[in-house]
Amino acid sequence: MRWVAFLARRIAGAAAVLAILSGLIFAATEALPGDAAGVLAGADASAAERAQLRADLELDRPPLERYGDWIAGAVAGDLGVSLVGRRDVDAVLFDRLPNSLLLTALALGAAVPAAIALGLAAGLREGRPADRMVSSAALVLVSLPEFLTVTLLIAVFGTWLGLLPEVSLTPLGGRPWDTPQAMVLPVLSLAVVGLAVMTRLVRSSVAEAAASPYAEAARLAGVRGVRLALRHILPNALGPVVQVFAVMFGGLLGGAVVVETIFNYPGVGFELQQAVANRDVPMVQGLALALAALALAVLLLGDIVGTLVNPRLRSAP
Amino acid sequence: SSSGGQSAAQQASASPKSGGTLRAAFPGGGAAETLDFLNGPTALDYVRARAMHGALGAIDPGAPDGVRYGVLERIDISDDLSSYTLKVRRGVKFTDGSALTARDVLYSLNAPVTLGSLPFLKPPSQNFDLAKARVEDDLTLVLPTKRPIADGRLILCQSTLVFKDGTTAFTAGMPTCGPFKLTEFQPGQGAAFVRHDEYYGLALGGGPYVDGLELRSIADATARVNALTGGQADFAADIGPVASRTLAANGRFAVETSELPYATSLSFGLNLAHAPFRDVRVRRAFKLAVDREAIVKTVLFGHGFVGNDLPSLGFPDYAKEIEQRPYDPGQARSLLRDAGADGMKITLTTGSEVAGLAETSTLYAENLKAIGVDVTLDQRPPGRLFADEGYFKLPFAASFSPPTPPLSQYESTRTAGAPSAFGFDRPDIDELVAKARGARDAGERREAAVRAQRLMWEEGNQVIPVFVPSINGQAKTLGGVRYEPFASFSEARLV
Amino acid sequence: MTRRALFAALCAGVIVLIALAGPLLTDRSPTAQAGNALLAPSPEHPLGTDVVGRDVLARVLHGGLAVVALSAGATVLAGAAGLALGVLTGLAGRRTGELAVRAVDVLGVVPPLLVMLLLATGFPAGDLAVLVAVALVSLPFSVRVVRAATQQVAGSGFVDIARARGDGQWRILRHDIVPNILRPVLAETGLRLSASIHLTATAGFLGLGAGAPAPNWGRMVGENAVGFALTPWPFLAPALLLVVFAVSVNLLADELGRALGVRS
């Protein structure tokens, strides 16, 4: 019963945040100087042509009215039509979102277990060679800007070794997973970035937990190795880590732009960037709202898991 | 090495071979890409349309009429320049087997107005009175002009594509009469085509030679080059000057640049609303200050053409007799001093919409500093330059312009104080341009055109230091890529 | 101070020194064209020239200040705000804490790039926009890490006792909470710094942030990325400086955490 109330409260909270966000997103995109008419018309268009385009695109209606329409549509599952290219925003979303989700999920799927394993290995051996190695590697990786990591990965695996395609060209009419080898580098690029960040956090949390009296007691009771790590130390180190994983997911999802652009991966982040460049307000709004909703859902999950792994919070959610 | 498309084409025709699937990579527009090329924002939308739809023709300075005809056989102009007669080629067939008629052509010319379109497709409807057009018979269409013009062929053939009478939606299954048949289209990803076996060009002994064509959309220039070098594409469009140098070092690939007139002008508008620019000496100083050769050399690595502050380099009406303006910072400085504008403060607003724009602006700003102008560069992020309503109010702004015939371009953008002219309002030049376009006598026409351009050269408010061609990378196995005005693969071959 | 800490401090010091004193070390203009574009290193141009033929060394020497100030500023901003918000929401009652975290979530779920694009458009000064954007984008991470760590500590017996004793929130914070969450917080601060360096550089890479043609390591990396295959230095030199800066500061944060966290 308490759990039901807890979940209800969290979901209501998330919904409220989403409502506020929708307003913010709308306001922010409205505030973008210039509009799609300007972009479409180009430099040489006359004022009259611009005005005509604005009217065609219904940009001359009052913002509040358009916001109302947008929200009403969004609730009904219709995110409107893009200004540029005139496509259904939901269609684009449903086309691209699975790709992005797959990319992010694979990256996280690769990074999270690896980060936990490496973070544990290092945190449990604080100060010893294994820790030095892992920490130093994570330190350097975390300090490399994404595009540099990506450039290096491409140079090594694509250009020098020629093992993997440098561009993720999806077969026409297919999906990225139809050519798995083309997904390796994008996933790797994204995973490496997340891996370094998460490894460091796991390591510091684990080091903290490993030095606690209960960990010592477990060691004195003869618990060792994997069991010690997984059953005794990790549960206590997980609180902050889960939270960050959740934020990470949202970040990776929306922030995969650099990776998606460089590999020409057909994802939402890439579309979002294009849409912003095109001043395609409905597209920006729709994609941003969807990403926000998704990220919120993951955050919610993170909160719930975070509460679950912290017994003090768990017993009284 | 701006070897031009020709040599490669010759190479290819030395050992003609048909077949294969050509894969070309273009900068795309993501989900915004559309089959509705009338409203398609990217070059790729137009390239794709050009592959599937027949074109009236293409601008070709080497051809007798200045144009190479496509689905038309010829265009006859009445002596008084007030009526154009379009003769449709016999035997042009749509993919559904029906024949192309004059009615289809008229419908297509009207479409930008009736269906709505981006401004660059509107010149035919602006210059011809389409409401009064007459279909004489299945293959003959007569178009009265709104006022007598001599360059109507260029306007008609520049970018008009034809489709069936009554078309309202552009779909993958629609009947088309271009060199290729669309088989697959995914916005943001690409389109696949097979050769259209009933294409009229085949009967004339031309292309297409390849069996299939894939146009892939790859936004990032580096990624396009990677796709090319990684063997995922045979052609990479718009790779930019720097990447072209990298590619040139690789023996398996060639860098091909488009020939004139297919080059984009980089220009700088001096807004006459800004007091110092009202003094012609200041404008002249700004033109003399720019080191054009250096820009071509360092920014474009030689892949570019020095501009002479006049648009439309390479078009028939371009005034090539006007002498090249020199780089003369000394004189520029003294002109500024004379005008009392020494040490003037100005902000140069620029963007990175096309290759070289940002870098050219950077060098230009340095050139201006050297003559004593206190210039600040306002470099806007990509896609941001024209998005702003206030663009035409900027005192000093960078711009670019795709290749278009000079006179009609002048009329649509700079006459009668159009805002895009940055306050330049010269009825005398307007009149000269109108005269040039409408004069029956070729000599007379030429003279008016040159006079108008000389006035703009001397007193105008546009600095056009360079023209940037489209720089593409392609596998050495590929030849026959043409420009009309974007890359076209109807004559391309893979060897 | 351990050898590692010393080394890290030294590296960070050198970078900051380059950033601060760099402009004094060269009399070449960082914006003037000095030769052909993308020249390989030569005695005249020790690091070669960039995509528009400017001397890379001069640009590197002039371009550090903005980056160091920007990333340090964003880190301090996000770190301080994150610590404050994280601790407060971690300690506050369930309701208030949750509310505040939701509020921060609003930031966390907007894609970072969007925040950056919006701010870079809205602000007149691009670099300031990048700073604020970076700080805003980092904030949710900070808050969540700090909050989770705080919650863990806040449940312990010694905090109970201190509270029962009448110690004010501030005292509890200073003596009980902060020292016990210091390691994750410091590790987090290191991450903040890398993140802000990343984002600044990424902003440069994507052409955001104003101020061109003024040199800025982040922007230089973006400008010269295309020329990487021709001559890597215009790209590598600023990138390396950024990386070394990030590595050394992260290392310093680690060592500091270790030093402060000694369990006797």
Add this chain to the structure above:
Amino acid sequence: MSELARVSGLVIGPASGGAPTVDGVGFTLDSGEVLGLMGRSGSGKTTTALTLLGHIRPGLRLREGSVRVAGLDPFAPADVRRLRGRVVSFLGQDPAAALNPARRIGGQIREAVRLRAASAGPDQVDRLLDAVRLPAGRDFLRRFPHQISGGQARRVAFAIALAGAPELLILDEPTAGLDTVLARETRDLLRELAEGRGVVLVSHDEHLVRALAADRVLVLDAGRPVSAPPRAARVTPSPPPGPPSEGPAALRAERLSAAHDRRPVLREVSLAVGRGECVAVVGPSGSGKTTLARCLVGLHRPAGGEISLEGTRLAPDVRRRTPDQRRAVQLVAQDSMGALNPRETVTAALTRPLRARGLPRTRVPGLVAELLGRVHLPASLADRRPPALSGGERQRVNLARALACAPRVLVCDEVTSALDAEIGEAVLGLLDELRRDLGLGVVLITHDLAAVARSASRVLVVHEGEIVERGPTASVLSGPRHHVTRMLVEHAADQGFGAPAP
């Protein structure tokens, strides 16, 4: 009988140098034997015992000596793996801290069973729980360590240590904090367990050690083995409790009820402590004493009832009390490890409340030294952090810290459980002194009936959250009426802590 363990020439000292903590200890142990390890708080008992597991606490270092257990060297990494948990099993002094806070106690016990006993059926868990007298119900097993009482935590830890029938059992204060009934049962259990294996029993409970270890007793003094058996704690009769003071009680709780997770654990408990008075609260482990203590200081929100301080009503939540009210009622918590900030030195821990009282900076060091002296802690401890303190030392730091607040009422939750008789006596003496001199009211929660007899004027007996008996100490202890009280008193008598003659 075969030799199970041999320790010789053990010298252990701070890693940073200085006087050794353990100096020249040696002994042997055969299977079937019980070795008692006694000595004052801080004399090195725990440190010595831990060497059998090959463990030296961080900050200390093995300087000399050798240890062999079942022919293996616990300080050799390869051997220690075969020893820990299989041959040697350990019950630590601070079980609350040793249980993993993130895991349910049922899971922790089950894991220990599964890990050690190859053929362990589920009944193994039940048998262990029964041996330590813990309920085997699902509800209990699903709780987390912070949801059980201090005595329950110790028994959970005991159950874990017993799992898998190890050959050598090391028990550090196994009965501290257990009520007399449980303590007695534990003694019987240990006697049973000692058959066929070895036990090292660290305890300050002389009767327990004597009952189990007969004459195999090693007494430590400042780390050195001494031959003299410890001086028997003399239970001095309590000074006649002063007459209950006039006026409102220092602290009064009325009809207090409290629950954990909606499970009631206190029902309408009333209690009053006068100025200078000491009221004892006794009761079986898990009866709700700690919960009562936490309610009094405002850390646990009661479900009903009222608390007042010198006639003024106190808010149920400590956050709602005034600073002065908060300082006036101080708690010395049962879990002495958890109650100390691991990052704070002893000095810092004592300085904070002093500074919070607004005392000038210059006076603080003097007061800190004085407080340490009062609880019999050497000044050399001042710069240590809690993990570097012995169990008894931590308990005294907790007490000193509470006293630093200059409280008017002190709620002591098992303040002497980890102390040897001598220091325990001294601590109680200190409380007497403060009661007399400053009028400090004391709520003494304890299982030690001797301490109750010695200090308290009145006793409350809690059983399953209710007060089942109350009255003047002498009459309750000598003529218990409720069966629970009777049991507690009887078992205490068995152990030698007889109720004082009436």
